[in-house]
Amino acid sequence: MERAEFPFLGYGAGLRRPHYAEVAGGRPRMDWFEIVSENFMVAGGPALKTLERVRANYPVVMHGVSLSIGSTDPLDRDYLRQLAELARRIEPAWISDHLCWTGAAGRNLHDLMPMPFTEETVAYTAGRLRTAQDILGRRIAIENVSSYLTYTASSMAEWEFVAAVADAADCAILLDINNIYVNAFNHRFDPYAYVDAIPRERVVQFHLAGHSDYGTYLLDSHDHPICDGVWELFDYAVGRFGEASTLIEWDDRIPPFATLAAAADESRSRARAVLSRRVRSRAEGATR
Amino acid sequence: MTPTDPPPLSLRDLQLQLMRMIVAPTGVAEAIAEEPALAANGLGAIVRGDDRLSARERVEIYANAYFYRLLDVLKEDYPLTFTALGSDRFHNLITSYLLEFPPTEPSIFFAGRHLADFLRTYPAAVERPWLPELAGFERAMLEAFHAADATPLDASALRSTPPAEWPGWSMRLAPAVRLLMGDWAVHETAGPNPAVILPDPPRSTPAAIAIWRRDGDVLFRGLEPPEAAGLARAAGAQGARFEEICAAVAAKIANPGDAVESINRMLARWLADGLLIELDR
Incomplete structure (x- = not known):
């Protein structure tokens, strides 16, 4: 996979409606923004104009929620056409979506449903990913999703599934650190083992977000600050994958923009600290 | 797999089965009972549970998320x-609505597009016959x-066109303009900013409403019959020639002597509001 297709963008935040005016009008300090593609797949109007103004000043990544790459419905070519049209319009750094299904039989659950982790679904999903990439004319990044159930049919671990699909589809991985943390609690696995199993060369982006603790499960709610456990897992991921474009997601109970900027700054500081420790320990190793 | 194990479900069957449980209005437990394969083998045949959460509770997380997100x-x-229905009745309305019109589009923006139509036959609308028009008004605001x-078209375009060419000038409503004709003044229940909601039900009266977008804001106002007739003539992809629009307005003006002044006044306002676009001349 050619890393130049996914240049390092720095530390960014999701572009959400309460911040449109501030971001489009004020050019606040932020390395880059990620949009939810479907929010801008409209004929026209203020949202698209805002996006064009933001794009004029920042790199933008298009992050979709409805590719439904694991669905057993035919690939939605009209959706892909609209996605390609939006990409032509705003020239994103890249396009990403989720390793999941969002509906079947023509219905959309508007949720990111997990896949059964089997050899068959690896082959099936990877085949559809390759087709989608061909239609879009570019490699895309695929994100590991949070989940609250596992299927009896699954015969491999989630991290094996993510790695196998990315390899078979020759696509990039958008590694959501919070989703790993949430799933590790919900399904009782070691989140650090998950990170260790993901192929280094495919990870081009990190997501960071907050979640809600319901006692018996963690919900990927994107409505809280990032917890210490997720930050620590992020540090570990940076240690393994190096510096990758990092994004703060906050979708509900959205705080002032300054809070997002502070979280992006913290991700930058932590990543730099991890990398500088790594350089120091290498240097010390060389002089021993 | 032992000889007594059920054969593994295809991915298709798995997705359809899970989806039926998630969207079931009566809850996951009843949906499981209605699935012959699951009733026989239990939900554990497709979803794993553990001491923290049973398989059913895990599916319920998705079922709740589906409904409450929408x-x-x-x-x-x-x-x-x-506001008109109140929280409980709105909850019931959406439960029924999603059964008949589940989301089918990639964007959640389309999830409510059939609500006004659905309300035409919905029992709670019998006591509130204005409800379908109110929902239609809100949908039109979103679409705009x-x-x-x-x-x-603006005043400068008008000035640069010789008056002799005005009658044949073809124009139509701008894409963001919506014209609503109904039996209730539903727009009067919303303040100038639709976030301000007035408590009284709408007046029962023939009502025409124009909705449009200017500088990123969606605006609306009630129309008198002559203005409504003129704008309705310009609706549709074909639009109309200016003389046809004028004729439609004039036909609704009681005193023909007032027609020219009325049309001039309306045209000035349409141009100021950006309601019209020019078709190829």
């Missing part, structure tokens, strides 16, 4: 309808917000 979106899209951009 409920929240529709509350936001239909604030007047929500996301409609295609276009360069509106």
